Amino acid sequence: MGSKGFAPEPISGIVEKVEPLSNEPLVNEPSLDEPSLDEPLPGGLGRRLAELLGADRVITDPVRLRTYECDGLTNHRSTPGIVVLPDTAEQIAAIVRECAAAGVPYVARGSGTGLSGGALPRADGVLIVTSRMRRILEVDIPGQRAVVEPGVINLDVTRAVRQYGYYFAPDPSSQQICSVGGNVAENSGGAHCLKYGFTAHHVLSCEVVTPDGEIVELSADGPGYDLLGVFVGAEGTLGITTKITVRLTRLPETVQTLLAAFGSIEAGGAAVSAIIGAGVVPAAIEMMDALSIEAAEAVVRCEYPPGAGAVLIVELDGPEPEVAAQFAQVERLCRDAGAFEIRIAADDAERALIWKGRKSAFAAVGRISPAYIVQDGVIPRTVLPRVLASIDALSAESGVRVANVFHAGDGNLHPLVLFDDAEPGAEQRAEEVSGAILDLCIEHGGSITGEHGVGVDKSRYMPRMFTEADLDTMQMVRCGFDPAGLCNPGKVFPTPRLCGEVPGVRKGPHPYEGKADLF
Template sequence: MIAELESIAGARWVRKRAAELQVFDADGLPGYRHLPALAVLPGTRDELIAVVRALAAHNVAFVPRGAGTGLSGGALGQDIVVIGLNRLTRILAIDAENGLAHVEPGVVNVTLGRAVAPFGLQYAPDPSSQTACTIGGNVAENAGGPHCLKYGVTMNHVVALTVLLPSGDLVTFGSPHGETGGYDFTGLFVGSEGCFGVAVDVWVRLVPLPQAIRTLLADFDSVDAAARAVSEIVATGILPAALEMMDNATIRAVEASIYAAGYPVDAAAVLLCEVDGLLEGLDADVATIERCCQKHGARSVRIASAEAERARLWQGRKKAFGAMGRIAPHLVVQDAVVPRTQLPRVLASIHDISERFGVKVCNVFHAGDGNLHPNIAYDANNADESERVHKAMKEIMQACIDAGGTITGEHGVGLDKLPYMSRMFSEDTLATMCAVRTVFDPDHRSNPGKVIPVHSCREWHGAASYAAR
């Protein structure tokens, strides 16, 4: 089989040595390391199709992979074949008149944004990893980002896809020309985490760049006060483009790093709020938001006076996870969503849990829609610390569930959240999910072992290695 794959993609693009494969053994969540048997990096659409069809002929499992920036242990697999998509980087078309772009799955998120900006357009979903993550990966995870509060997540911006099923068959979901009738297979595929097949190309919706933008930074003496200000802002009827919160531990990590943004290091929390749209009325929205923050005890509210200052404030937020690397060598990150009104209660619970287990939790998250990202930097080589960290995270996730929340907002389930699926869903619901998956992938060869617990869904079990094939 190796020779066949080399004949398709070229020997240079089939990786089989252990040192080469270590590049693919983890995603952005390094706690999960699974060494694949092979990695194949097709460079064209036809090569990708031929690779998947060859794997189907040999009944071999595979996992599609973009940039590997995911945070759920999703785009990896022990002793299976990784199909790397980051050579498929063509922007096939920009239809500015209709607000659409047609791209291959390896196009980097920010690259698409830069390509459409001269037309006065933007691709709105902006994950914090947008300088590296790919559109294909965004589709797999239904990625969001700070500005999804106003603009929505990936599923709100994908209008059509060409999908390569694990069998090697090509199907088209949706249409760039509008509704097609029938079932919403586009919505079903977006967020399927590579379990239904591979996106060969994607049509995405573009939106106009806003006429004006205002960015505010408010700092508070308590996390609780900042959380209450969030609810106050949303209750006014103003819909910010983004409404982010960082606690003191995060602020200090950012300000000690190369991503320093000028956040006040003595603040218990900061809110980074952005409103955009037509110039008329925007300053009134800013004044209302400022009053909401002051009502809840904001020490100061700063408005970015220039694009450079705005960019600096956002750099600190988007590079916050990277800044955690100064604290300890390993990081565990979660992705729960709770009702916005429950933020004060849940954040207090997270603080209590961190104190009880003696771990340092940093909170940096999308406050406007209650999408929490509690993260703990630690040393995985310290067995006692690792045990305390993982026990703390389990309790944090349960606290989010108990508050009426969900276990993921934008990072996906992958391997990391498998243990929580049975807490969120009944066996009947999980069995239904499994039945849907089986329609797309009867043998469960595409990213096996992800999303649905094995006890709820028969998983494909491949051979230990394909080296002999």
């Protein structure tokens, strides 16, 4: 059987049926004077979709289509053939069936904040945008869950339940704009996922439109295969989420945050190892190196201790007595590792100031460099100093500057590779350094992505992490869900490969033929 245990609580006590949080028109809401539905796609598909959804839910105007040409991975662009803006799961199922009948690929998109191109559209395909499906359908406090549509903004879930003492734990840094449907596709995490886990750990069930146009319920509770597990994080290649039941997490009784400044990354890394080794599980433990501190200072004036080679932000939350005891321990371990200054946030305002530098680091790097690549890799915590030294060496050799921001607790490294896009060849050199960093991660037993996903950006690295048999096994699952290969094709997997070519799948005459007695 799949994951199990925990039965959902029945709906009682504080249960709200919630109206949409806002009714203001969406930025990209289509006007009624949309140009005629010429035939950008085969099989009269545009016209069929307009009949299904209404012409005002179908975008074909080339200028407006360009709005959707990329997600957060801006160096891959492709204008979609058609954009549709459905309101219901039934409409999405109908769209998928129409695409299947016409043999046209389709891609789902939430807010388009993904960083690996998972929502990159296709010129020969349909882009299904879920931004109109943004109702919080139910808040069930005794059952500690909420039911939301895929277009609901991550932070709006917390906004709807904070008054009852709960929140939605996954906290990608885009949480003010990213959608829960996108979080499901990418299994999104954030700084606090060290303690609280990724989106997969906070989704109880999903209503999903499968590539054959059926609406099914995938659940982590109950018997049978844990299809929810394989669906969450499949980057939209196995179907489209149309409704999500999320677990709500109780707001912690207390939160304590400190900032520790170290002379070097090595000293900061030693503090991280000591804290984790002592059995403390911080809510978050983040590290920034000198260059990313410089960038953050330039923009947000977070006033981190001058001269720091690295700063560490450690946040503990939980029951008051536990936090108090462990916080004292963390402080001591930081000092033992050589912290030359430790600041403890006295209140929420001071806590916000500590986080401000970290949260703005990515954007701030834009101040010290005309352009940059955000890399995302994973290494074992204990090799952090060694890997950072190698990154330094790569940087020195190539003359490409690299700033490092690091979810230190779970080994998730975010090198920011800086370049000047006006300088010929600079982008290519930056790409090379960025790729070499991933190789370092793999060499040290890590991974090519910690939280941004594979998408189109990293599919070429998959064979460095997986054997052909490993990848074939994933493809078998994909072919099970999507034998026609129309659901977000070209993502995750490195090789354009037909289902018929995957060993074990559809080889020769049907192997079940005449073997019903096997069951």
